[in-house]
Amino acid sequence: MVAHKIAVIAGDGIGKEVVPEGIRVLEAAGRRFGIELSFDEKDWGCERLAAKGRMLPEDGLETIAGHDAIFLGAVGWPSVPDHVSLWGLLIPIRRRFDQYVNLRPVRLFEGVPCPLAGRKPGDIDFWIVRENCEGEYSEIGGRLYAGTEQEMVTQESVFTRFGVDRVLRYAFELAASRDAKHLTSATKSNGIIHTMPFWDERVKAMAERYPGVKIDQYHIDILTAHFVRFPDRFDVVVGSNLFGDILSDLGPAVTGTIGIAPSANLNPEGTHPSMFEPVHGSAPDIAGQGIANPIGQIWSGAMMLDHLGHKEAAAAIVGAIERVLASGRSLTRDMGGSASTVELGKAIESEL
Amino acid sequence: MVAHKIAVIAGDGIGKEVVPEGIRVLEAAGRRFGIELSFDEKDWGCERLAAKGRMLPEDGLETIAGHDAIFLGAVGWPSVPDHVSLWGLLIPIRRRFDQYVNLRPVRLFEGVPCPLAGRKPGDIDFWIVRENCEGEYSEIGGRLYAGTEQEMVTQESVFTRFGVDRVLRYAFELAASRDAKHLTSATKSNGIIHTMPFWDERVKAMAERYPGVKIDQYHIDILTAHFVRFPDRFDVVVGSNLFGDILSDLGPAVTGTIGIAPSANLNPEGTHPSMFEPVHGSAPDIAGQGIANPIGQIWSGAMMLDHLGHKEAAAAIVGAIERVLASGRSLTRDMGGSASTVELGKAIESEL
Ligand SMILES: CC(C)[C@H](C(=O)O)[C@@H](O)C(=O)O
Numbered sequence: 248m249v250a251h252k253i254a255v256i257a258g259d260g261i262g263k264e265v266v267p268e269g270i271r272v273l274e275a276a277g278r279r280f281g282i283e284l285s286f287d288e289k290d291w292g293c294e295r296l297a298a299k300g301r302m303l304p305e306d307g308l309e310t311i312a313g314h315d316a317i318f319l320g321a322v323g324w325p326s327v328p329d330h331v332s333l334w335g336l337l338i339p340i341r342r343r344f345d346q347y348v349n350l351r352p353v354r355l356f357e358g359v360p361c362p363l364a365g366r367k368p369g370d371i372d373f374w375i376v377r378e379n380c381e382g383e384y385s386e387i388g389g390r391l392y393a394g395t396e397q398e399m400v401t402q403e404s405v406f407t408r409f410g411v412d413r414v415l416r417y418a419f420e421l422a423a424s425r426d427a428k429h430l431t432s433a434t435k436s437n438g439i440i441h442t443m444p445f446w447d448e449r450v451k452a453m454a455e456r457y458p459g460v461k462i463d464q465y466h467i468d469i470l471t472a473h474f475v476r477f478p479d480r481f482d483v484v485v486g487s488n489l490f491g492d493i494l495s496d497l498g499p500a501v502t503g504t505i506g507i508a509p510s511a512n513l514n515p516e517g518t519h520p521s522m523f524e525p526v527h528g529s530a531p532d533i534a535g536q537g538i539a540n541p542i543g544q545i546w547s548g549a550m551m552l553d554h555l556g557h558k559e560a561a562a563a564i565v566g567a568i569e570r571v572l573a574s575g576r577s578l579t580r581d582m583g584g585s586a587s588t589v590e591l592g593k594a595i596e597s598e599l
Numbered sequence: 600m601v602a603h604k605i606a607v608i609a610g611d612g613i614g615k616e617v618v619p620e621g622i623r624v625l626e627a628a629g630r631r632f633g634i635e636l637s638f639d640e641k642d643w644g645c646e647r648l649a650a651k652g653r654m655l656p657e658d659g660l661e662t663i664a665g666h667d668a669i670f671l672g673a674v675g676w677p678s679v680p681d682h683v684s685l686w687g688l689l690i691p692i693r694r695r696f697d698q699y700v701n702l703r704p705v706r707l708f709e710g711v712p713c714p715l716a717g718r719k720p721g722d723i724d725f726w727i728v729r730e731n732c733e734g735e736y737s738e739i740g741g742r743l744y745a746g747t748e749q750e751m752v753t754q755e756s757v758f759t760r761f762g763v764d765r766v767l768r769y770a771f772e773l774a775a776s777r778d779a780k781h782l783t784s785a786t787k788s789n790g791i792i793h794t795m796p797f798w799d800e801r802v803k804a805m806a807e808r809y810p811g812v813k814i815d816q817y818h819i820d821i822l823t824a825h826f827v828r829f830p831d832r833f834d835v836v837v838g839s840n841l842f843g844d845i846l847s848d849l850g851p852a853v854t855g856t857i858g859i860a861p862s863a864n865l866n867p868e869g870t871h872p873s874m875f876e877p878v879h880g881s882a883p884d885i886a887g888q889g890i891a892n893p894i895g896q897i898w899s900g901a902m903m904l905d906h907l908g909h910k911e912a913a914a915a916i917v918g919a920i921e922r923v924l925a926s927g928r929s930l931t932r933d934m935g936g937s938a939s940t941v942e943l944g945k946a947i948e949s950e951l
């Protein structure tokens with residue numbers, strides 16, 4: 248048996264508290280299912296930036312380029328502007344390793360209070376597929392007449408056929424593999440006139456190759472409204488970098504799971520390592536207190552095992568999370584309990 | 600008494616059905632409060648495009664440039680690509696008349712079912728101030744290598760100090776005039792690295808002039824989540840053209856009022872006419888059946904009277920809407936009733 252080599256970047260704030268719980272559960276799953284994992288821990292993040300002037304060593308990404316996956320906690324700290332820390336670590340990883348799919352589940356669990364009226368577990372269960380390498384997130388743009396009344400800034404959104412088609416292909420394949428075979432595309436072709444009509448064209452072109460998949464498309468404004476009004480109607484939702492970002496916070500919010508949502512930054516071909524991280528951030532307000540909810544990290548670990556081919560182990564972790572949530576015991580403060588990060592991690596470990 | 604001259608553009612689809620109800624209620628308010636209104640009806644829209652090749656005459660906008668306000672129904676029809684119809688009529692009006700503020704209320708009414716659990720009328724009552732002339736909505740950009748594998752499109756977002764400061768000033772003034780004096784700014788300065796950090800800088804600079812206003816700022820992804828989880832915490836929310844667009848559909852969705860939400864496209868200085876239109880679109884699926892909900896249009900009429908200086912009349916219309924909603928009678932199908940567009944319009948008229 249060959250060990251999977253995992254780069255571990257706990258990062259900042261509560262990242263350092265939840266990552267050990269993620270590893271705890273991964274190791275338990277490894278023991279139970281005979282999966283060998285080796286963890287290569289990196290001290291990259293804002294503290295390193297303060298101490299050494301860079302979020303990570305100059306050749307940092309190359310040192311993990313041959314690893315099987317990256318397990319990341321959270322990046323960002325109040326002393327560093329967000330665009331500096333994120334564009335210094337998180338976004339370069341997504342780009343260098345061509346993790347062009349950001350995959351995030353939206354699911355309503357028993358035991359998790361849902362802000363919507365009249366919804367029950369099972370009603371809401373879908374995936375968001377977000378383009379993760381181009382689009383609205385770009386380094387192209389800048390500032391003119393800085394500091395004067397004429398000051399202005401620009402930012403270029405760039406969509407390529409290459410970049411759009413590959414994420415659409417992933418989304419169509421995912422939809423085709425599911426029972427409902429229903430894909431919803433987020434657009435804004437009525438307001439954003441150059442890029443979004445192009446996005447729609449590529450959806451239409453790709454749809455011809457997947458005649459079994461039913462397609463819907465909504466402008467992002469009304470789509471956010473539908474997430475609140477009809478969250479039971481979605482199966483797979485695909486969106487650009489920015490729209491996918493928005494929808495993948497909103498989706499977990501309507502299911503009450505913003506604190507526990509995981510994400511996978513995938514390089515589907517496996518040419519480069521993929522990265523797994525919770526949707527939440529470094530949460531400076533509660534960092535250091537040992538009360539952060541580790542489920543987003545643990546669930547991200549399950550997605551990692553799934554990606555590495557261990558479907559059964561991945562499902563077992565998600566099952567353990569589900570049962571612990573439903574039991575109402577060992578929950579952290581954000582879910583109305585009083586358990587610590589470590590207690591909840593251990594509860595999931597022993598449930599497994 | 601001088602009559603206010605109102606350009607009326609019913610536009611497409613249900614626009615043609617709800618605008619007459621808007622006018623019915625405006626005329627009733629005019630009779631009651633002694634306001635004289637003269638309506639100048641224009642046939643602009645997709646039908647005109649089909650018949651005459653343009654959404655409006657070449658000098659169309661100039662013919663209404665001296666009017667006191669514009670009362671618009673809805674623009675768009677399935678036979679015309681949305682970006683053609685909207686950039687052919689709606690967006691040019693906003694720009695030509697420098698309607699740089701798009702103002703939209705979010706309010707929970709008695710009698711309107713709310714998709715959130717445990718919220719009651721009075722809990723949710725805030726304003727969204729959207730930048731309406733620049734930002735992500737731009738004609739700058741285009742396509743390269745069309746039709747080939749190398750195809751790509753770009754779109755430039757442009758934010759100027761001039762454009763950002765003037766909408767922020769409006770938002771700060773509005774917040775300063777309210778009890779809570781609380782302004783929330785939508786940003787995405789962690790992902791959109793050129794324009795959004797600039798937006799944040801301008802918020803900070805403007806905040807110095809309004810020491811009495813409490814400021815919050817959230818990234819748009821988590822802000823959409825907060826709209827669902829804590830909609831009672833907002834007072835005035837300000838965002839860019841795109842972010843404001845998204846938030847002003849999501850806000851009405853969480854209060855169940857997407858079908859009845861109004862909007863004002865304001866040129867606050869009054870140099871040019873402002874435009875008043877419901878948030879909803881032309882709704883081709885129900886157009887022609889006489890069942891559309893006219894409240895968004897009627898409420899937009901109230902915002903128009905308010906803008907023209909008739910605060911009391913405006914409040915009376917909103918009061919009449921509130922009472923009809925609370926009564927549960929004369930509601931249209933989208934609100935669980937069976938009344939027609941005209942019946943609901945008349946009910947509000949007689950309540951007034
Ligand atoms: C129709 C569309 C172009 C428009 C916009 O995005 O501005 C609409 O959604 C709105 O909010 O008024």
Ligand SMILES: CC(C)[C@H](C(=O)O)[C@@H](O)C(=O)O
Binds near residue numbers: 790
């Ligand atoms: C931190 C930020 C740059 C990031 C993003 O917008 O991609 C985050 O919100 C996410 O969704 O992973």
